[in-house]
Amino acid sequence: MQRGLNTRLGFFILTVVLFSVKSYLAYRTEFNLGVKGSMQELLLAVNPLPAALLLLGLALYLRGRKSYWVMIIIDAIMSTWLFANILYYREFSDFLSFSLMKGSSSVSNNLGKSIAGIIHPVDFLVFLDVVVLILLIAFKVIRIDVNRFKKRYAATISLLGVLLFGANLTLAETDRSGLLTRTFDNNYIVKYLGLEAYTVYDGVKTTQNNATKAHADSSDLASVKNYLSKNRVSPNIQYSGVAKGKNVFIIHLESLQQFMIDYKWDGQEVMPNLDKLYHENDTLSFDNFYNQVGQGKTADAELMLENSLFGLPEGSAMVTDGTTNTFQAAPAILSQKGYTTASFHGDVPSFWNRDNTYKSWGYDYFFSKSYYANADKAKYNLGYGMKDKIFLKDSAKYIEQLPQPFYAKLITVTNHYPYLIDSKNESIKKFDTGDSTVDPYVQTARYLDQSVGEFLSWLKKTGLDKNSMIVLYGDHYGISNNHKPAIAKLLGKKKVTNYDLANFQKVPFMIHMPGLKGGINHTYGGEIDVLPTLLNLLGVKNNDTIQFGQDLLATNRNQTVAFRNGDFVSPTYTKYGGDVYDSKTGKELKHLTTTQKAAVATLQNHVTTELSASDKVVNGDLLRFYQPKGFKKVIKSAYNYKKSAGLKELKKAQKKEPTSLKAKNKGKSLLSEYTTDAPELKSSNSSTSTSDSSSSK
Incomplete structure (x- = not known):
């Protein structure tokens, strides 16, 4: 063995084996890939080898000591990529993508604390093989083979x-047909x-998407329109226009789950405050409302909420397409109906590329950190x-100036x-x-x-x-599926199944308005359905738009x-993590009947078609x-979100349309009516109260 390791081929084989074993262990312990059956187990064990042979094998084309050190450097780069993933x-139950990294500058602010909370000391073991190889070379436990390694041998290894x-x-396709053509799951x-x-x-996919936009034309909309015409439903007439003219x-509600x-x-x-609102007679509450976000998390939630797309x-459409794409979003729709539109966010305007995306969506104002x-x-x-208490209190200053x-x-x-x-x-x-990670969640909630x-x-x-409709929604999960033992304890279960995890994706959604016929609605829906629902309540025509949601x-x-x-x-079947369940009983259906297979296939086809059609709209602009x-x-x-411009426009609007609260x-001003128990403001705010009591006054 010693003689073998002292050859370049022997050192290469050692490097490949160490990297492959390390990758397999990481796949098994750090990722929830849903491996089932001997075939998938085999593929998981084997799949690090091709990349290791190809990439590490590049060093074999070099001579002498350079070959060894390049091999170690390539191993270190691949290990760093594994570490990052x-x-x-x-935290996000997904893998890094080029689109996500391209937009990292727009979400990099304040990430330091998040990363510090995610890293575990054991994570650095992914670099252990690199360190071992360096030490073996440095202390001459393995001697460098300076003999020429024939190019044809290197080419044979690449082949x-x-x-x-x-x-x-080939084996993967036999177990999962259409693996590279019909999957939305990176796992x-x-x-x-x-x-x-x-x-x-x-x-490759990112490059193809970029090319898609360049070559798209109006004919690409035909299939999308056809899909929407078949799936469009009439809104609930009983609720049509009940909030017309209301603010x-x-x-x-960041990261809040149902x-x-x-x-x-x-x-x-x-x-207590949200619980009280949830059960009020003039609140429409939905207990089967799900987050539907991808890698974009909050950005995806905003996109769905205001565009029904x-x-x-991979990545965030707000980052990759928010600046250049054409949108027909809620702010633009309502602005053209006489509404003043504004978004409030107590951080930098570039986060998730909001400062550019909001212009594409037609927001009149964007009150960000500088305000x-x-x-x-x-x-x-x-x-x-x-902090939310300070942010909401300080936002009231601008809310009272918005023309109604x-x-x-x-x-x-x-x-x-x-x-x-x-x-x-x-x-x-x-x-x-x-x-x-999970335990402090209750305190911030x-x-x-x-x-x-x-x-x-x-x-x-x-x-x-009295003159407003208040909509509250949770944007995405706060506790990821990687915390199963903690989730089980929170839910009072010994162990959670994929059915439990599917339902753990529920987030709050409430619509409150004085006089609204409320109650808890059990319909199954998600963030994609919010815009059509709100437009119907506001009495806005919505029968010819490109929207993928339906009135809840x-x-x-x-x-x-x-x-x-x-x-x-769905009300009948749930598919999550590769498992299928009866939605009514939560029982896993391991052996589907012919009828069940057909029903699940129909649901899956609907989902795949819907996602593909929406992607076609966004990727092709x-x-x-x-x-x-109309x-x-x-x-x-026409939009300028700089503080000087925004304040000037707001002042002008006060005179042009004197309909604001102020x-x-x-x-x-009515800011003196705003009471908060925020300890940071006690020195400058003599009027404080406990928030629980203030909500019940």
């Missing part, structure tokens, strides 16, 4: 890598072909922007991973799951609830609530909810070729 997957990949792909690619093959696949508040509604912990109701299978006097003070910030009716979206951020909260703002103890309670109290005191209140709607990776839930009747194309250059109060 382990960290990303731990072996290609052939092995071909065999791997399948890594499970069958390996991380390196996925990277190449993603690169609209969209309150973005299981937290009515949840009790440590003898307390965790979210799905996020992309908030407290935004740069360290004690007023946590993680991804201003207005459409205002407020993006909270404190309940964002890694769920940081200072001791002064803690009002409930941590969960006791033993998972350091409680803080979010208190923040919303204070804001709703101000709306009541000022009378704004429609009686004849299709209740199949598509997840971004191609899985789905097809809305540039279509304009609904809709005017958004002129992006104008109706004879120019006097």
